[in-house]
Amino acid sequence: xxxxxxxxxxxxxxxxxxxxxxxxxxxxxxxxxxxxxxxxxxxxxxxxxxxxxxxxxxxxxxxxxxxxxxxxxxxxxxxxxxxxxxxxxxxxxxxxxxxxxxxxxxxxxxxxxxxxxxxxxxxxxxxxxxxxxxxxxxxxxxxxxxxxxxxxxxxxxxxxxxxxxxxxxxxxxxxxxxxxxxxxxxxxxxxxxxxxxxxxxxxxxxxxxxxxxxxxxxxxxxxxxxxxxxxxxxxxxxxxxxxxxxxxxxxxxxxxxxxxxxxxxxxxxxxxxx
Amino acid sequence: xxxxxxxxxxxxxxxxxxxxxxxxxxxxxxxxxxxxxxxxxxxxxxxxxxxxxxxxxxxxxxxxxxxxxxxxxxxxxxxxxxxxxxxxxxxxxxxxxxxxxxxxxxxxxxxxxxxxxxxxxxxxxxxxxxxxxxxxxxxxxxxxxxxxxxxxxxxxxxxxxxxxxxxxxxxxxxxxxxxxxxxxxxxxxxxxxxxxxxxxxxxxxxxxxxxxxxxxxxxxxxxxxxxxxxxxxxxxxxxxxxxxxxxxxxxxxxxxxxxxxxxxxxxxxxxxxx
Numbered sequence: 001x002x003x004x005x006x007x008x009x010x011x012x013x014x015x016x017x018x019x020x021x022x023x024x025x026x027x028x029x030x031x032x033x034x035x036x037x038x039x040x041x042x043x044x045x046x047x048x049x050x051x052x053x054x055x056x057x058x059x060x061x062x063x064x065x066x067x068x069x070x071x072x073x074x075x076x077x078x079x080x081x082x083x084x085x086x087x088x089x090x091x092x093x094x095x096x097x098x099x100x101x102x103x104x105x106x107x108x109x110x111x112x113x114x115x116x117x118x119x120x121x122x123x124x125x126x127x128x129x130x131x132x133x134x135x136x137x138x139x140x141x142x143x144x145x146x147x148x149x150x151x152x153x154x155x156x157x158x159x160x161x162x163x164x165x166x167x168x169x170x171x172x173x174x175x176x177x178x179x180x181x182x183x184x185x186x187x188x189x190x191x192x193x194x195x196x197x198x199x200x201x202x203x204x205x206x207x208x209x210x211x212x213x214x215x216x217x218x219x220x221x222x223x224x225x226x227x228x229x230x231x232x233x234x235x236x237x238x239x240x241x242x243x244x245x246x247x248x249x250x251x252x253x254x255x256x257x258x259x260x261x262x263x264x265x266x267x268x269x270x271x272x273x274x
Numbered sequence: 275x276x277x278x279x280x281x282x283x284x285x286x287x288x289x290x291x292x293x294x295x296x297x298x299x300x301x302x303x304x305x306x307x308x309x310x311x312x313x314x315x316x317x318x319x320x321x322x323x324x325x326x327x328x329x330x331x332x333x334x335x336x337x338x339x340x341x342x343x344x345x346x347x348x349x350x351x352x353x354x355x356x357x358x359x360x361x362x363x364x365x366x367x368x369x370x371x372x373x374x375x376x377x378x379x380x381x382x383x384x385x386x387x388x389x390x391x392x393x394x395x396x397x398x399x400x401x402x403x404x405x406x407x408x409x410x411x412x413x414x415x416x417x418x419x420x421x422x423x424x425x426x427x428x429x430x431x432x433x434x435x436x437x438x439x440x441x442x443x444x445x446x447x448x449x450x451x452x453x454x455x456x457x458x459x460x461x462x463x464x465x466x467x468x469x470x471x472x473x474x475x476x477x478x479x480x481x482x483x484x485x486x487x488x489x490x491x492x493x494x495x496x497x498x499x500x501x502x503x504x505x506x507x508x509x510x511x512x513x514x515x516x517x518x519x520x521x522x523x524x525x526x527x528x529x530x531x532x533x534x535x536x537x538x539x540x541x542x543x544x545x546x547x548x
Contacts, residue, residue, distance in 0.1 A: 130434050
């Protein structure tokens with residue numbers, strides 16, 4: 001696996017590489033990321049991953065400085081997964097000057113996770129556009145675990161006419177249903193045993209809608225109550241339209257149920273397409 | 275000259291064309307535009323022009339509906355100038371849905387022309403990024419006549435890591451110094467005779483600075499007074515730093531003198547690098 005930090009070196013390395021498939025990450029890789037790398041292989045000739053902890057998408061009270069950096073272990077995992085080229089820029093490579101030109105997403109950036117993380121999706125959209133311009137891939141994969149991020153990127157790509165297929169990678173789960181996440185490592189043993197409830201509640205919503213329940217607000221509230229009773233503090237449980245995460249206009253359009261809830265000090269998110 | 279309106283057809287037509295040089299326009303072409311097309315030839319193998327009157331960059335009180343559309347005459351001029359491919363999308367091609375993802379430029383968008391045209395440079399940056407993503411050129415030319423636009427695009431390209439050289443094309447002037455512009459056609463005969471004063475005043479500023487005058491505000495005010503005495507209504511005369519149009523930190527850095535002033539109902543802009 002080649003590793004480049006300079007934009008110019010990366011571009012040279014990618015010349016004549018056929019169809020390039022790109023998987024951006026912030027490192028601290030787990031089996032969910034590695035699954036994306038393996039899925040990427042089916043979509044092109046050259047798989048490019050990136051590792052960059054993007055300051056722009058962290059709020060002032062978020063954990064930019066504490067975000068786990070595990071570069072050597074990440075490299076080993078990516079090489080084993082068959083990644084061809086890793087782009088690992090420093091902050092000076094990607095932001096040699098303060099980033100003043102940004103992509104401003106529409107209302108979707110302010111709902112759900114955006115309500116609790118102001119500016120987060122602007123920072124995500126901006127760095128991803130910049131990485132796209134550097135790597136110039138024909139396809140890019142983003143995990144469905146971060147569903148709102150996937151939709152922001154997919155809509156941005158369509159609206160800005162980027163010549164890139166945006167592909168959603170399926171969420172990888174533990175045997176008990178818990179979605180894999182860097183943050184699962186923060187859970188105590190007791191919290192880890194409790195954590196799959198989030199996915200079970202999302203499943204319950206899906207089954208109810210499939211069985212004909214049309215009152216999605218009632219389902220959301222029931223899930224919040226069940227989580228609260230089990231000691232969770234919930235930011236949101238929401239049934240939304242898949243494409244733009246707007247309020248459902250009916251239960252026949254493609255929907256998604258999303259949730260963010262805290263167990264102790266750890267904030268977990270998950271979602272399920274309906 | 276090939277003419278395409280569909281994004282997919284254009285991309286197919288540009289495959290294997292070598293180094294592509296792109297000159298976006300809003301049509302209604304004059305000798306200044308044609309000079310850009312001829313300059314473009316020196317920067318690549320294939321010259322692509324576009325004609326698209328971009329609704330996003332017009333304010334609610336501006337002349338989007340009245341903007342002159344002269345498509346057939348424009349095509350003849352571009353073909354004569356040796357343009358290889360013309361991209362002429364309809365609004366449905368470029369904006370099949372309302373444009374919700376935009377590029378937000380920093381403070382430069384709110385000064386000078388931006389003060390008088392709120393949202394204008396956001397609309398310019400957004401459509402140009404979209405056109406870049408469609409055409410995928412290796413270089414693009416923008417006339418220095420619209421100096422603030424050139425700097426917004428150049429800074430956007432650098433900040434978003436676009437793999438595109440942004441080249442400023444020299445302003446083409448009539449024998450008496452008036453910069454060529456679509457709007458010159460609105461001038462009466464008397465106004466046309468008066469119009470070169472704008473360039474003369476900018477020249478006077480340049481000569482004074484070259485001669486050692488450091489008080490740029492005094493020079494700006496003198497120019498505004500001279501224009502007012504001759505019947506002009508001035509929006510601004512300003513000496514600024516070239517790169518970001520911020521206030522000059524001294525007269526030794528690369529500066530530019532810019533002006534916008536109205537003669538009757540016609541608003542003229544011009545500038546001169548120092």
